[in-house]
Amino acid sequence: MAPKTVPPTARQRRLGRELRRLREQTDMTATEAGAFLGASQGRMSNIETGRYAVSADRVRTLAHHYRCTDQGLIEALAGMTGGRTRGWWEEYREVLPHQMLDIAELEYHAAGFRIAANFYVPGLLQTAQYARAVFAAYVPSFPPHEVEHRVSHRLKRQAVLYGEKPTPLTAILHEAALHMEVGGPAVMYEQLEYLIEMSERGDVTLLLTPFGAGALPNSGQPFDYLEGAVTQLDTVLLDTDHGSEIIDAEAKLATYRAIWDRMASGALGPESSRRSIRRIAQGLKERT
CATH class of the missing domain: 3.30.870 (Endonuclease; Chain A)
Known part of the structure; x- marks a missing residue:
């Protein structure tokens, strides 16, 4: 039997949506963003829906690639990484x-x-x-x-x-x-x-x-x-x-x-x- 899939939390989904919003503001496609990271379009889709964890460094890299200059927002998003909080x-x-x-x-x-x-x-x-x-x-x-x-x-x-x-x-x-x-x-x-x-x-x-x-x-x-x-x-x-x-x-x-x-x-x-x-x-x- 396959292991039960646990859906992403609201916090994980929010991080993904914010990354997608930053990407869309630059008119960049998920395929283009994935190529920049060396990832597939499917992997980028999973990142932007919160189903795949992303590191703080990658968040910072993506944010700068999306030409985001709001350092407070970038660091706040980086602080939301690390996967599911085991609270x-x-x-x-x-x-x-x-x-x-x-x-x-x-x-x-x-x-x-x-x-x-x-x-x-x-x-x-x-x-x-x-x-x-x-x-x-x-x-x-x-x-x-x-x-x-x-x-x-x-x-x-x-x-x-x-x-x-x-x-x-x-x-x-x-x-x-x-x-x-x-x-x-x-x-x-x-x-x-x-x-x-x-x-x-x-x-x-x-x-x-x-x-x-x-x-x-x-x-x-x-x-x-x-x-x-x-x-x-x-x-x-x-x-x-x-x-x-x-x-x-x-x-x-x-x-x-x-x-x-x-x-x-x-x-x-x-x-x-x-x-x-x-x-x-x-x-x-x-x-x-």
């Missing part, structure tokens, strides 16, 4: 959808997070009980063992917020998310207390959008904006009913940056947001 998420490869592993790897390499959430607390800031209640509400329902796998995976993703060099995170939460009693009053109270605790850290900023802020920009779609080593390598993650969607086209990234700025302009500042969360938490405490 903690690999232990979930046989039990969870590959998209969830891609998200964990992208978050692991992110330089910063900008998150917009309207009806649920963002995954990177959820408690175990809150996450369990979220997954238990999915339709169709997950079997109990899969719920636990997903909760465990979600909590391990939060490691990026801890350690010696935590990744900075700014989250805009709509007030509606804090009034939805996911898991019941006791679970929600614990969740709000955790948000307050996290907001008091220097690397986590919470901004609350009050009900009185009016309409949300566009459709109000929640999203995670992951900052790359350079702006060109930023990524947007959308969590939909049909799975996660990964967006990295520059025009769309610019749109989401504008949406983020509009949402931030209508949100309360960090101190006012923390006071509002405390007030809502106190109301829940009185009922538990």
Whole structure:
């Protein structure tokens, strides 16, 4: 029996797309680029789809051959080489959808997070009980063992917020998310207390959008904006009913940056947001 083929990760595919974009900007064909490297057109195709690993030196060589002068971008792309990252998420490869592993790897390499959430607390800031209640509400329902796998995976993703060099995170939460009693009053109270605790850290900023802020920009779609080593390598993650969607086209990234700025302009500042969360938490405490 032939060994099982493991598809390239989102990070590997992104590297390939960026190399193809640089090549296409020079109107060079894959055959011409391959000839420069001493590789076939097929090998170049596999490099540009992330199916074949490429070394940092080859990335630098190709980038200069494509007349790219952005040294920051070149070094960022070189830093994405080396094949699949053997991170903690690999232990979930046989039990969870590959998209969830891609998200964990992208978050692991992110330089910063900008998150917009309207009806649920963002995954990177959820408690175990809150996450369990979220997954238990999915339709169709997950079997109990899969719920636990997903909760465990979600909590391990939060490691990026801890350690010696935590990744900075700014989250805009709509007030509606804090009034939805996911898991019941006791679970929600614990969740709000955790948000307050996290907001008091220097690397986590919470901004609350009050009900009185009016309409949300566009459709109000929640999203995670992951900052790359350079702006060109930023990524947007959308969590939909049909799975996660990964967006990295520059025009769309610019749109989401504008949406983020509009949402931030209508949100309360960090101190006012923390006071509002405390007030809502106190109301829940009185009922538990």
